[in-house]
Every structure is written in structure tokens, then in C-alpha cells.
Amino acid sequence: MHLVERLIGEETIRYFDFLIEDHNLPPVPDNHRPHLVEAAMQVARHRLPCQAVCLAQAAVAGGLRCWPRAPLRRPTRLPRALPMTPRSPSGRYLPGTCS
Structure with a gap:
């Protein structure tokens, strides 16, 4: 297996x-870990890295549908947010604030 595929x-x-x-x-x-590793290596061999990420996200989304007791986020973790850029009341960026 190539180094890039393994990574x-x-x-x-x-x-x-x-x-x-x-x-x-x-x-x-632990008994399902070898199947996960095998599937991830097959994905790495035949797909792009961005497709591997999308497949991981889809798998977790499927797990969330099957595990209704799981909250959407940990309560101690703050959501990631982008800094707000000042805007005028009309919704346009204020002069000198947008790079």
C-alpha cells in the first residue's frame, strides 16, 4: 500500500x-475496529480525500439517526463562529471594514 493511501x-x-x-x-x-480500518483503506485506495471525509460525515449522520439519545453537541463546547463584520442597517458592509 502506498504511503499516501495509508495516510x-x-x-x-x-x-x-x-x-x-x-x-x-x-x-x-474493538471487535469492529478491523472492519473500520479495512473500509477506510479501501476508501483511501479508490476515492479522493474529500470524498473520504464526506463518507465519514455520512456514517456519523447515520449513527445519529440510529442513536436518538445522543445530543447534537457537547454542552461544554462552544459553537465555532466567524467574527462579525460591521454592516449598515441596509445590510451592506461599512466602508473600511471589509478586506
Whole structure:
């Protein structure tokens, strides 16, 4: 297996684990971990990295539908937000504030 494929597969697994933890889903059981690794390596072999990320997100979204007790976010984590750019009442950017 090529180094790039291995890196994409490992990064997909790391991102999948992060999403599971972020959404308070139960972790992947140890007996299912080899199947996850095999699937991630197949994705890395045949798909682009952005497609691997989308597949990980879709898998976690499916888990959220099956696990209704999982809250959408951890209560201690603040949502990520972009800084607000000042705007006029008409909704246009104020002069000198937009780069």
C-alpha cells in the first residue's frame, strides 16, 4: 500500500473517531475496529480525500439517526463562529471594514 493511501485512510479513521466523540456517540467496539480500518483503506485506495471525509460525515449522520439519545453537541463546547463584520442597517458592509 502506498504511503499516501495509508495516510488518507488513517486520517479518515481519526476524523471519524473525532466526529463520534464530538456527537457523543458510543465508540467503535474493538471487535469492529478491523472492519473500520479495512473500509477506510479501501476508501483511501479508490476515492479522493474529500470524498473520504464526506463518507465519514455520512456514517456519523447515520449513527445519529440510529442513536436518538445522543445530543447534537457537547454542552461544554462552544459553537465555532466567524467574527462579525460591521454592516449598515441596509445590510451592506461599512466602508473600511471589509478586506
